[in-house]
Amino acid sequence: MSAVITDDKIPNNVDLSGDKRLQRALEAWQPKFIEWWKEMGPEGWMAKDIYLRTAVSVETDGWAHFDYVKMPDYRWGIFLEPKVEGRVHGFGDFAGQPVWDEIPGEFRNSLRRLVVTQGDTEPASVEQQRALGGTAPSLYDLRNLFQVNVEEGRHLWAMVYLLHTYFGRDGRDEAEELLQRRSGDADKPRILGAFNEPTSHWLSFFMFTMFTDRDGKYQLAALAESGFDPLARTCRFMLTEEAHHMFVGESGVQRVCKRAAELMKTGDVRAQGGVDLPTIQKYLNLWYTLSLDLFGGEVSSNAADAFASGLKGRYKEDRYAEHKLIGSTFAMDVLRDGKVVHEDVPMRTALNEVLRTEYIKDCQRGVDRWNKTLQLEGCDFQMKLPSHKFHRQIGMWSTLKFSPEGEMITSEEWAKRSGDWLPTEADEQFVKSLMTPVYEPGKMASWIAPPIKGLNGLPEKFEYVRID
Numbered sequence: 001m002s003a004v005i006t007d008d009k010i011p012n013n014v015d016l017s018g019d020k021r022l023q024r025a026l027e028a029w030q031p032k033f034i035e036w037w038k039e040m041g042p043e044g045w046m047a048k049d050i051y052l053r054t055a056v057s058v059e060t061d062g063w064a065h066f067d068y069v070k071m072p073d074y075r076w077g078i079f080l081e082p083k084v085e086g087r088v089h090g091f092g093d094f095a096g097q098p099v100w101d102e103i104p105g106e107f108r109n110s111l112r113r114l115v116v117t118q119g120d121t122e123p124a125s126v127e128q129q130r131a132l133g134g135t136a137p138s139l140y141d142l143r144n145l146f147q148v149n150v151e152e153g154r155h156l157w158a159m160v161y162l163l164h165t166y167f168g169r170d171g172r173d174e175a176e177e178l179l180q181r182r183s184g185d186a187d188k189p190r191i192l193g194a195f196n197e198p199t200s201h202w203l204s205f206f207m208f209t210m211f212t213d214r215d216g217k218y219q220l221a222a223l224a225e226s227g228f229d230p231l232a233r234t235c236r237f238m239l240t241e242e243a244h245h246m247f248v249g250e251s252g253v254q255r256v257c258k259r260a261a262e263l264m265k266t267g268d269v270r271a272q273g274g275v276d277l278p279t280i281q282k283y284l285n286l287w288y289t290l291s292l293d294l295f296g297g298e299v300s301s302n303a304a305d306a307f308a309s310g311l312k313g314r315y316k317e318d319r320y321a322e323h324k325l326i327g328s329t330f331a332m333d334v335l336r337d338g339k340v341v342h343e344d345v346p347m348r349t350a351l352n353e354v355l356r357t358e359y360i361k362d363c364q365r366g367v368d369r370w371n372k373t374l375q376l377e378g379c380d381f382q383m384k385l386p387s388h389k390f391h392r393q394i395g396m397w398s399t400l401k402f403s404p405e406g407e408m409i410t411s412e413e414w415a416k417r418s419g420d421w422l423p424t425e426a427d428e429q430f431v432k433s434l435m436t437p438v439y440e441p442g443k444m445a446s447w448i449a450p451p452i453k454g455l456n457g458l459p460e461k462f463e464y465v466r467i468d
């Protein structure tokens with residue numbers, strides 16, 4: 001295991017050439033991946049030079065190298081954080097025992113499910129975003145989109161490496177299927193709901209990277225605690241890459257808000273080519289709630305099992321004093337006979353909700369920063385996260401209707417008011433009407449403020465994507 005990544009056909013730091021069988025298997029999967037990338041990756045941009053970062057090491061400092069590259073030539077590879085000698089299970093029934101380098105047979109199926117579910121989200125998001133390059137608000141944003149896309153492709157590699165290495169025949173089959181499902185496809189959809197929703201314009205893209213990629217951060221962080229050591233090390237490095245995706249989302253929405261607040265000073269925001277704040281709020285409501293669903297049911301025996309068996313921990317497990325969670329409880333809202341009650345739930349079965357609660361706090365910090373921006377512009381509108389009960393499609397709240405404030409409402413009221421809370425077809429058409437591409441270096445579309453600084457210290461007018 002080395003920190004430096006080799007220059008092999010498949011760049012890696014796992015000594016792939018030392019395992020010929022695995023190397024051959026992955027080299028056979030590689031052309032299929034490239035085929036998928038060309039078919040389902042960014043539409044119309046395969047031959048262009050894009051200023052991208054590529055991982056060249058897994059050291060915290062200096063792991064990334066920036067240069068122009070054509071996307072199909074991107075160096076997708078397999079990067080794991082170095083092994084920590086003597087690492088032990090940090091939680092669950094095996095807490096304190098040495099971590100596993102192989103998967104015990106009895107946990108094989110549930111672990112495969114976890115890896116496949118995570119893996120499936122990576123190509124799904126590339127598919128959802130494939131047409132966005134045609135309407136990029138600037139070269140800076142265009143490049144950021146492609147950076148996110150190639151790294152999601154890299155994350156697929158990370159999961160496929162685990163499938164090929166540790167799951168035998170089943171794993172190889174799963175790796176094939178990861179390239180066969182398609183986001184939004186009626187017959188072969190992606191596994192999770194939010195990954196089948198279209199990301200039809202840049203406001204949704206920024207909300208997606210803000211909220212849905214952030215779900216990814218929390219899932220990866222929980223898996224980074226895993227007692228199955230190769231999974232933990234894989235996810236740790238993925239988190240390094242993931243941080244940029246959330247930066248794209250958070251700063252993207254911030255710039256759209258800033259622009260709206262600027263335009264409010266001179267008249268109607270929409271009339272001047274901006275997205276008004278109430279419309280931004282509706283997209284926040286939509287993508288935030290779709291992302292809340294990704295954490296799964298509030299009370300879940302699967303979550304309890306994954307924790308008990310040491311496969312999936314809590315966010316930053318070492319912040320907690322107690323790691324077995326036998327006899328402890330979590331106080332949360334639950335539904336009893338059609339009523340909301342606050343109750344103590346056995347901690348292990350509440351772990352989806354525990355992770356979701358951490359996620360919500362993190363989202364709130366981002367929203368606070370947007371509100372700070374609005375305030376600085378002298379605007380008194382404030383963005384708000386809706387209640388976690390609002391607009392849910394998975395879990396106990398999905399059976400009833402709630403307002404963004406979390407009050408239970410009737411279906412009739414929902415039908416009357418949901419258009420005030422979630423984007424309507426008219427909103428969607430309006431936002432899409434703003435999406436005309438801006439490909440001139442340093443220029444921005446009318447609906448978004450420029451970034452505070454260029455990428456990697458580059459000047460404002462840097463040509464992040466060579467258009468001709």
Ligand SMILES: [Fe+2]
Pocket residue numbers: 122151152155216242
């Ligand atoms: Fe990812």
Ligand SMILES: [Fe+2]
Pocket residue numbers: 152213216242245
């Ligand atoms: Fe991501």
